[in-house]
Amino acid sequence: MDYNGLKKDLLIVGILVSFLTPFVRSSINLAIPFLANEFTLSAVFLTWISTIYLLVNAILYIPFGRIGDIYGRKRIFQYGLIIFTVSSFISAFSTSGEMFLFFRVFQAIGNAMIFANLNAMISSAFPVNERGKAFGLTSMSVFVGLILGPILGGVITEMVGWRTLFYMDTVIGIIAAYAITRFKYDWIDAQGEKLDILGSFLLGISLIAILYGFSDFTSSYSLFLILAGIFGMSLFYLVEKRAAFPLINLDLFKIKRFTFGNITALLNYGAFVSVGFILTLYLQYLKGYSPITAGLIVSVQSVMMVLVSPFAGRLSDKIDPGSVSTMGMVLTTIGVALMTLITFENALYLGGLALIIFGSGIGLFYSSNTKMVMSAVDKRYYGVASATLSNMRSMGQIFGMGIVMIIISTVLGNVQITPSAYPELIVSLRSSLIAIAVLSAVGIFTSLFKD
Incomplete structure (x- = not known):
């Protein structure tokens, strides 16, 4: 077997799917108003487009990771990729909001099957001294998807319609599905066990x-x-x-790198998602920028993530990945702390510096944390470890946004954001940033538990 060829093909597939699903999630947000107009959807229905995706993943990440350990990681990954691609294609032909939401569920099922097993497959195929580089490249692809999703999504939706987004997803999915058929090898490290x-x-x-x-x-x-x-x-x-045959071997949580690595991932991803939301509100309401301009400004952090992620991956192959992830949390905390000091006078230079530092911190953390968590467990549990990490990132997203929503609703109340409410909006956004900075600082502490 050409093992180097297998690793190359797997990396190509990993880069493609790591770009695909963040691109879909971020681009569809800009298409939501068009969906609402075309299908006459209520505001409550629109919230389910993103909520159902997250909830389905929450249910299925870890079971599909375990199924991959038992029956074959490549097999479950491949089935998931097929389900995601087919459901994306059919979504383009939706004739109602209900039909679109129905196939959105299947997209989420495919996504859970893919990302419950991707990091497990990389850990299985790449030796420890090469995993960081591989995770760095797939992490870079995630951030590229997050950058291009809002930009291309907005342009494509406005010029040729939202359905074209799903045609693009289908093409990328077909390429990835073809690439993974090029190798026949699979990893089954818990064969004979039961779900x-x-x-x-x-x-x-x-x-x-x-x-x-x-x-x-x-x-x-x-x-x-x-x-x-x-x-x-x-x-x-x-x-x-x-x-x-437990779904999760509870002894895994006796491994500090696994347990605290997952906790830190939750805190880091909570900061990542919530900071983007806070800055979008600040730039559009208080600075008066258009959605496109605000999106381009916020994308500075994502550009830094793209630039830093491959470097962080290679660095975690040379030194302890736990130390790299701690450095990432330190920079993340500094970036958020600087954001709490932003005023109308210093917003340009201090805000730009904060975004650069914050994005660099996320970029350092993401791939090194993945390598640390995955390398902490026996290969029999790669699927469960990969799925647990994906689940913690999803929970971090909800946790971070939940904190922001509590603060905004407490300070601002359930009112429409108008100029008369801007003083309260400023207080609520600054308070939210302070809370996120504190959580990030806690993440520095949890990242120190490595041995």
Whole structure:
């Protein structure tokens, strides 16, 4: 077997799919107004376009990671890629909002199958001293997708229509699907074991309750959902302790690099997502910039992520990846802390500096953290480890945005943002940045637990 050829093909596939799904998620946001007009959709229905995607992933990430360990990571990855590509193509022919949302669910299923196993496949194919470089390149591709999604998505949607976005996704998916058929090798490191159905159910329901509770924390039932989710996780723990083939081997959480690496990933991704949202509000409402201009300014951080990620990956092959991820958290915290000092007078130079430092921190952290977490576990658990890390990033997104929503609703209230409310908006955005800076500082602390 040409093992170098296998690694090359796998890396090509990893780069393509790492670009594809962030591009889809970020580009579809700009198409939402067009979908609303064409299908006469309510505001509540529109929120489900993103919410359903996140919830489906929350249910399925870890079970599909475990299934990959048992039945073959490449097989589950390939099936997921096919499901994602076909559902993207059919989505382009949607004739109603309900039809679009239905195939959105299948896109989420395919995405869960893909990203529950991608990092596991890379860890299986690449030796430890080469994984950082591989993760650096796939991380770079993620950030390229996040940059080009809003830019190309807006241009394509306005010029030729939102359906063309899904045609593009289909083409990329077909190329990736062809590339992965070039090698026949698969990784099955837990063959003969069985999937824990009860544990999968309990974990899925618990995560849905927690994530949905945090996604709408200002509602009357959010606290109940979060507490119910915590209770469900307690039942999950008891079931896993007694399961012959647990969904997650709880002994993994005795490994500090695995446990604290995942916790730090949650905090880092919470900062990443929420800072972009805060800055978008600031630039459009308080500075008066157009959505395109605001998007280009915020993309400075993503450009830095693209530039730094490959370097961070190579660096984590030469020195301890835990140290690289700690450096990333330090820069992330400094970047957010500088943002809390932005005023109308210094917004240009201080804001630009903060975005450069913040983006560099995220870029340093992402690939090095992935390598540290994946290298901490035995190869039998690569699928579960990969899926757990993906899930923590999704939970970080909801957690970070939940904190921002709590602060904005407390300071600003449930009112329309008008010039008369700008003083409260300024206070709420600055308070949100302070809270995110504190969380990032906690991330520095958790990233130090490596041994």
